[in-house]
Amino acid sequence: MTENTSFAPSQTWKKPHFISNPWLRYGLFIGIVVYLVWAFATLPFDWVRISEGIPRAGKIFGGAFPPSFQRSSLLITGFTESFQIAFLATLLGLLLSIPIAVMSAKNIAPKPVYYVGRGIIILSRSFHPVIVAILFVAAVGFGPLAGVLTLTLYSIGFVAKLLAEEIEEIDWGQVEAMRSVGAGYLKTLIYGVFPQILPRQIGLSMYQLDSNLRASAVVGIVGAGGIGGTLMNAFGRYDYDFAFAILLLIIGLILVSEGVSGWVRKKIW
Structure with missing residues (x-):
């Protein structure tokens, strides 16, 4: 009796196309x-x-080399103001993002509140920070206040959206456990929801601070304070060597911010 050693040809699995037709x-x-x-x-x-x-x-x-750091006082003043704008905007944006994120999470917010929260997020994400900066400069005048308001709105649109999505993916068992012992809505949020999103919130805070440091240089070009105004004036006076020095310091600041942000996120997770 001979043993049949023939096998059916193997079929190779192929990933289906995104559009089948x-x-x-x-x-x-x-x-x-x-x-x-x-x-x-x-x-x-x-x-x-x-x-x-x-x-x-x-x-x-050619005129940008070598970079000129002779006017160091202008550099220090501009970068200090940019950091203050970014830090205040990040702090205000995070504080405002938490209630808006709660309003925008469909699993813990009533439908009317959910639509209001989502509307705020959509509105704050609809316009580029430069456009918002131009509006605030026209409203409150030139200076850092316009920059803080601009980046606060920018922070709300980003952080609130991601926090709302994080809330929608929480372990619902902790919420049910809080409700089963008679905890109210506020205590359920504090002890059942916020501890689950805290690591994500800290990571978003560091990322948003890093993002606001970059954006503060951009909105400063239209008069919203910070190093961007100094950079624009340098280009206007054809001081390309000084402008290149500003650009190098912006790159250095972002590199340091990125390193600190990565170190904090690594410690969190």
């Missing part, structure tokens, strides 16, 4: 390519001005 998949790809070609063909690129700008850019970069 091949006609729709390839049609969408062709449509994207056609749109890109059309967009580049119709946008008003001034190729003459671009060609003239290449030597101008070389002149700017």
Whole structure:
């Protein structure tokens, strides 16, 4: 009696396509390519001005070397103000983000409150910080107050959204345990919800501070305080070496902030 050693050919599993219909998949790809070609063909690129700008850019970069740190007092003042703006905006944004995140979590907020909270998040995330800074500068004038208000709104949109999603993914058993012993809504939040999202909240705080340090330099360009105003003035006076020194210090500050943020997150998790 002979033993049958033949086996059926093995089937290799393949990941299914995101769009299963091949006609729709390839049609969408062709449509994207056609749109890109059309967009580049119709946008008003001034190729003459671009060609003239290449030597101008070389002149700017040539004038930026070596960087000048002679006006160190302006650098220190600008960076100190930027850090103060970023720190205050992060602190205010986090304090305001907690109740808005609670309002925006569908598992613990009533429907009307949920829609109000989500509306606040959507509104605060709808506009770029530069646009918001221009509005606040027009409302409260030039200076750091406009920067603090701008970055506070910017922080709310980011932190509240992620905290709300974190609340929606909590272990519901702890909440039910609190309710079973007669705890009210506020005590349930304090002892059943907030301890579960605390590590995430600390990590978001460090990330948002890092993000606000970068954004403070950007909003300062439109008059919202900080080192951005100093950078804009340097470019306006054609002090490219001083402007390059400011850019180097911004990069250094972000590197230090990123290192501290990573160290804190590693300690948390």
